[in-house]
Amino acid sequence: MKTISITLFTILFTAFCIARLTSNHDSGERILADVGSEIEVVVCSATSARTSTLRNSELVSNIVNGLPDDVQVLLLVNDLKSFETKSSNNRVKFIELPEETGISIWPQDPFVVVNFQNHTRLVTPCVFDREDDHIMPLHLAEKLNLELVSSDLHFEGGNIVCGEEAVFIGFNTIAVNSDLFNETSAVIKERFEKLFGRPVVVVGESMQEISHIDLIITPLPGDHIAIADSRLGASIMQQALLKEPAAIRSFEQECENQFFGRADITTISDLSGESMHRPTVVHQTQPTIEASIAAADQLDVIADQMTRAGYKVVRIPALVPDLTPKFSESGKEKPNYPFITYNNVLLENQNGTPVVYLPQYGCKRLDNAGASRWAELGFRVKTIPGFTTSAMYGGSLRCCTKVLSRKQSL
């Protein structure tokens, strides 16, 4: 009996040791969450007027000045000599990219940040084909001596948001990978879970009409989640149109006037020499209200889905324009009425107080409604102006600002 017991113990102990040795136990690698402690380092990109029709030096200044003084800002530029800083500020560091490359103003998309203890890893998708944005993580990794991991999976950072526990991935990303690897959605979800070190919640049950979920979904601390309400946004805008038509006309006109940076510029040539006209926004608010109402059902479906998944859903007003792509004669997608969202935000916790950095679009009534809603949710609201033109291309604060680290990453 004694012999049997000892042998049994030995077998079990050996099995335990073998299991420990061979298993890929929890390494602690986790995608950086969109909620958590104070933001420490962010990445933005600045494009000059001569290299890009969407120039953003003013917007970058607003973002830098809108974030706390101790946040380090890395600024990716491909045309450094075009820029000068009127006032020096040692928390902004330029990272120069090759001149011949073309970059967008949205560093959110070409990579995700995965943390392992104090180690930061940049994970890139198998392919990223918007302009030359794929070089952003390469240069960041090189300059900061960070580990760069190239994934087989296809993804865009804007279609991935991360809460305290789970990571939320838009349906399209799962579907595209499912098609790419000829695997079931469940297998793809599992692969993302392994890559990001967190459970995955797939957002939506059919093809997304809004291409990036970070425009409409914001994970909040705990088990709360904020989802855009385009019906509410439309209603607020309808009221504004009835009560303050002059203010709305002025907003529409300002969208057009500021599109190329100056009111008197209506057409410019792009790098290929083709003419680009500024979009028509004046008198487009009413059709946009109707488009926003039409988009509301799909957002309600997502809200229901999240409620069923056990999240406490809160809604934030948004004005979602008609997202049917319109193309110029040269085949380029034309800008649109601004996508006014208050979900594309940055969040942090400052000594126990939740803080939201909230983009502003110059449409006072809607901007105020967005800020009030966040305040009602218990957040200290810090507004950052100047997102109108960016929003006409469909991007806002989170799209423009990639958080690289937080003081104590989750």
Next chain:
Amino acid sequence: MNAKQALLTSAAVCMICLACLLAQSVFTELANASSLDSAKKGNTLKQRVEDLEVMQEEDAKEFFLVDNSLGDLDLRVLDLEKRAGARESRVNDIDGRLITHGRTIRANHRWVVKNIKEIRADIRRLKNGN
């Protein structure tokens, strides 16, 4: 196999397993040491960002990024204005030429009318003379 022998064998197996675990933990430490070397030195990502060469003045809080190439945009506008100006002067030129043409046509018209009047007068005179 008696109990003592089994115990010794088991102890030996357990010792080997423990040695493996210890070796793994040591080697993991070493493996991590290279990748986390900077982190252990307190050289966090933030520190590394701060260590980047481009250092600027410390006290300024407001940041203004100025895009000097907006001048190029001005050049684009100036070019458009220049082209518009050139078109305008061509239009003025054509307008001037049209005015001249109009004057010429009107002069021609007046000359033709005058000639017709003279011819009619001549015809009347010829009829009366007959």
